[in-house]
Amino acid sequence: MxxxxxxxxxxxxxxxxxxxxxxxxxxxxxxxxxxxxxxxxxxxxxxxxxxxxxxxxxxxxxxxxxxxxxxxxxxxxxxxxxxxxxxxxxxxxxxxxxxxxxxxxxxxxxxxxxxxxxxxxxxxxxxxxxxxxxxxxxxxxxxxxxxFSRGFKRIINEKSLQGIALSPEEIQRNFEQAINHYSRALVKTDDADVYLNRGVAYFGVNRIDEAIEDFTKAIQLVPELGAAYHNRGLAYCKKMSPDQAIEDFTKAIQLDTRLVSAYNSRGIVWLFLGNWDNAKADLSAARSMGVDIIANFCNSYKSVADFERTTGIQLPEDIAAMLTPPEA
Known part of the structure; x- marks a missing residue:
């Protein structure tokens, strides 16, 4: 930090x-x-x-x-x-x-x-x-x-999660209903996608330990499920475990190169760890693959100045420029 x-x-x-x-x-x-x-x-x-x-x-x-x-x-x-x-x-x-x-x-x-x-x-x-x-x-x-904790948790939200059956908007409207829905489904089947989605719902109601358990179960059932690694990485961010988050984001990228949000997520964690070179590389990669890194950043912070005031972290000028909206 x-x-x-x-x-x-x-x-x-x-x-x-x-x-x-x-x-x-x-x-x-x-x-x-x-x-x-x-x-x-x-x-x-x-x-x-x-x-x-x-x-x-x-x-x-x-x-x-x-x-x-x-x-x-x-x-x-x-x-x-x-x-x-x-x-x-x-x-x-x-x-x-x-x-x-x-x-x-x-x-x-x-x-x-x-x-x-x-x-x-x-x-x-x-x-x-x-x-x-x-x-x-x-x-x-x-x-x-x-x-640091306030800022770290603020940058991670359920919009970043990778779900399968329900859209983020549907899950957001009724997390508890989604949990009940997927729990009933798991009585009949041991399905990785179901665990993945219930984990997203648990995340949405801030039941982070249970979310991690479900993402881990999904990984055990389908080890190549990159979305589960990405989601567990986000959950580890909520738990203030950046090293485990980095490990999971890296695994997600290795498994699924299309999971471009993992580059953005890992880049943000590198910011909090002060690893500027890695942060710039990941954010640049996410941007080159179509991720609007500025919009994602501004979903959590009004500006770079807001980020720096909230977290106590001063960004290098080149990274600050990457995350600043262009002047109209």
Whole structure:
């Protein structure tokens, strides 16, 4: 799972301790965005900072007595940008993390809605460095996992499933009726197509474990049934098992080259795993075979920006362009 850089806001007097903090992040495979390291020569640095704050997975504001002593500092501008961004984000998701590097006061900045920065729980790094670092890592891991999960599950829906006897629209109208219909049929026959379709219906009512059981049974009965592998891969996506999903999508493609939606599905999972080369290859293949990858993507997300905000994943420019509707 790839997460956008954690933006760290601080004053230059605290560079030494920030260096140590960044090393902690890097040792836990958490990417850090710092102005001195991530702004290319010749870039408009104010624009780069504003963009990095808004696209960052988290904003960590490092307060200190050195910050308080400063009459002027660009950290104040970073805080203003971050607070503007925070106001637009859901209140039940952590994004802005205040940190005290030493004994100091956190400014009483207005957050809107009657709240100030004092209403955000801060972390005292100077009291117990190791314990405080673990608290920060815990918040980042949990929040990133929750947002990843929301986004991952959102991109997969029953419209992607491969069914046989009933159209997706018919199954969607009455999932429970479809389950009953296919369950009655299975009393009389052990048919792979019936298991496949009941699995689709189970998927539609979010009974994912039962869907996986039916897709697996269909595979056992007809090992060359590519649609069953594809559908089970989608179910594994719902279960947050991307490696198993990739394995099933790959098998589906090997068994049935006409199953072009499997390329699209696998490409989307590669996006969530941050494997950009594979994602681009699969999405390109799906597009070349007639899949409207932009329409499929926009069925789940309003735009690339919506995807990035929801999942905390920043797409490379070339892939973002592939998934962006052309201007009218």
């Amino acid at each position: 790839k997460v956008n850089g954690v933006f760290i806001s601080y004053v230059s007097e605290n560079t030494e301790i920030i260096d140590r903090l960044c090393q902690e992040f890097k040792s836990h495979s958490i990417r850090v965005w710092r102005d001195r390291d991530d702004i290319d020569p010749g870039s408009r640095w104010k624009q780069a900072i504003r963009r990095a704050i808004r696209q960052g997975a988290f904003f960590i504001a490092c307060f200190s007595k050195e910050y308080t002593a400063r009459d002027e500092t660009y950290m104040n501008e970073e805080l203003t940008i971050a607070i503007e961004e925070l106001r637009q984000r859901p209140t039940d998701r952590v994004w802005f993390i205040p940190v005290k590097l030493n004994i100091c006061n956190i400014p009483d900045r207005d957050l809107g809605g009657g709240e100030t920065l004092h209403d955000l729980q801060y972390v005292n790094l100077y009291e117990d460095w190791s314990a405080s670092i673990q608290r920060i890592f815990g918040v980042i891991r949990n929040t990133a996992r929750d947002e």
